[in-house]
Each structure stands twice: as C-alpha cells, then as structure tokens.
Amino acid sequence: MSHGKKHILLIEEEPVLADITGFRLELLGHTVQRLASAEEALVWLGDQLPNLVVIGHFLPGMDGIDFLNRISNDVRTSDIPTILLSPNSELDDVQRAFNAGADEYLVTPFDPRTLEQKVERLMAIES
Template sequence: MSRILVAEDEPHILLLVQRKLEAAGHTVIATDNGNDALEIGLNSRPDLLLLDIMLPGREGLEVCAEIKNAYGVGAPPVILISALGQQNDVEAGIAAGADDYIIKPFSPRVLLERVERALYT
C-alpha cells in the first residue's frame, strides 16, 4: 500500500492514527514534531503527509507549505488535522497547500476514508 508520514504530538492520537492506517495496510512513518516531519517529508517522499497543525519545532502549516513548494506540481497530498476548527483556520490550511483538513475530534473511520480519497483520486 502507501507510505504515510504522520506528525502528531499527542501520543494517544498518534497511536490511534498509526494503528488505523497500519490495519488498512499502509506503512506509517511517525514523528511528534514539525522539524522531523519536514526532514522526513523532503528526504523520503512519503505518498501522503498527515500533519497536526500545532507541532513543536515547526507548525504543520509551515511544513505543508515547504513540502508543497519543494515538490511543486508533483507534491504528495497533505491532510492537516487540528482542534482549530474555525473557518479561517481551515482557509489558512488550504492556503498553505493542504489538500484536506480534518477537525479534532474525528472518527477513525472518517480519517481513513479521507486518507484513501487523497491517495486514490
């Protein structure tokens, strides 16, 4: 299946997401900070990035924008996950280049559906 980079600083959410994606057959590369997410995203080219917005080091918005800028048209899809759910938060995520935005708390089933949609459409 696909290689997915998951950057989430809340351990219980990271574990939940990792287990759900691995159960669906994906390989997960996990990190809990934005600096590592950017380095991994640039050096290992995952098929998809799932980024929390509020990460230590670099925020997910910055990581998203830098990944999209570095890869250009061929950039992997990026899905942002955040407890910030106001319209302006979502718009900022899309402006940074995100392909989708999921608001916490979220259903693991919905998360998997959105990941699969981003990978296969």
C-alpha cells in the same frame, strides 16, 4: 480500497492522537512513519518521499500550517497529498490550511471512518 501498500508520514506531537491515527492507518494496510516534530519530518523527507503526509496542527518548533507551506513550496514534495489534523473548526483556520497547501482538513477528535475516507480518496487520486 487502495491497491497495494502505501507509505504515510504522520507528524503528530500528541502521543495518544499519533498512536490512534497511526494504528488506524496501519489497519488500512499502509506503513506509517510516526514523527513528533516538523524538524524530524524535514530530515526524513530529505531521504524519502511518502504517498501521503498527515500533519498535526501544533507541532513543536514549526506549526502545521508553516510545515504545509514549506512542503507545498518545495518541488520535491509539492505533489504529495496532505491532511492537516486540527482541533480548530473555525472557517479562518480551515481556509489558512487550504491556502498553505492542505488537500484535506480533519477536525480532532475525528471519526475514524472519516479519516479512512479522506485517506482512501487522496490515495486514489495519487495513484
């Protein structure tokens, strides 16, 4: 279990998945900022830095892989742990996500316990 409340940025375009994921993260005791687009997230990241970023694959305007590349190559945000949520389980898609800077990859729909385990592991590394 993580020590202390952590702030998580959740960028997910699909409202039901955003609600389920956000609710699960809040149950773990974290505060969650939910945004629906990469553009909103980039503006938000200009003012604050979360402890973790959870990114949907098919964001409007910029897909999750491009967003990952962008924050991974930015000195300000490159150390923030990231999880990419995607319906794609193909090895090429997973590899592209890790090459873009993802720390974890979670195929949707996912088992909530798997999300919890990945978040807790990344939060422990980040602390």
